[in-house]
Amino acid sequence: MRMTISGLPKHFDKFDLQRLFNPFGWVDYTRILIDPITGLSRGKGIVEMKQEEDAKKAMAALQGRMLGPNPLNIKETKDKGPKTW
Template sequence: MKIFIAGLPFEVEEAELRAVFGDFGVVKSLRIIKDRETGKSRGFGFVEMPNDDEAKEAIKNMNGGDYNGSKITVKVAEDKPNDGQSRGFSRGGGGRGGYNR
């Protein structure tokens, strides 16, 4: 199960978060999303846990909780629709080159 985490303090590292979720079970993967230009955390990330029961337990215990002074949101990650929107393409067209003709 893939889990979405929001409201993370910007200084939290992946190893620390992996250890926290590891208290609930096996963590298959974990990624804190970072700004492309600065490399700094954007305050959210994803955890993948192969056992759904362990993932649900982590969600139940962590959602709305305090993590290093920040209230975090922890929930099942929603799949992005695969309609071109997730890659930044719009169906309406126009203006993508930085100027309009």
């Protein structure tokens, strides 16, 4: 299951994000979204977890948690599939 997380502290990296979600189950992938102009974190990230059940536990436990000035907002990201032109 793929999730988009917003409200992350600006200093968070992909390893911090993985450590945040690891207690809930196997984390397949993490990514911090970076502003291409400034090279700084946008305060958003992506997490993929192997088991949907684990991802839902993580979402329930972490939704609204304060890690910095903003609460975490976690949403399931739907796979849009391949682009066709």
